[in-house]
Amino acid sequence: DTAVSQTPKYLVTQMGNDKSIKCEQNLGHDTMYWYKQDSKKFLKIMFSYNNKELIINETVPNRFSPKSPDKAHLNLHINSLELGDSAVYFCASRTAGTEAFFGQGTRLTVV
């Protein structure tokens, strides 16, 4: 009964490949996020959706495309993976006036 779950937990892939990371929350929240944590542990917001609508799109390469099929899911698709995409990607969700709840992260390694 994990509140925010991401799959896969680990992802190792070659440069140039296309991959997806999935996120699901069972908290009934209406806002979901993707964050990237780099090797220095900085957390950078990438995208946010509210009720399936994109509301935040930071300066992220357009190789990254989020998709929210419904309020409970927010997936991240990455095309033409590059070495610099290697990081830990976190999904999070919240509702009005509350803190964000984070998933356990997906460690992406591009070789």
Add this chain to the structure above:
Amino acid sequence: AQSVAQPEDQVNVAEGNPLTVKCTYSVSGNPYLFWYVQYPNRGLQFLLKYITGDNLVKGSYGFEAEFNKSQTSFHLKKPSALVSDSALYFCAVRDPEASKIIFGSGTRLSIRP
């Protein structure tokens, strides 16, 4: 634009001593402020938040934080540190009128026995 600063990359404290992890913020209007902790190879765990009301907020594992509007600070404190408190701590801020949650650069807390 909103921002958060954690001026210390690392804080070292002896077990049993009080600890403080500093955080200052910049946001238009009244902020929502948060502290999270991250253990190695884990996600972020929520510790406490300030939304409104009492400036001193208490959270998980004996941590507390004080909202100081005049100094735009939200320092994390604990009266008596435990070795198990050793982890990476993040301060975060959100403008109530916006959805973006901005995180500080993190402070590594190390508690020596």
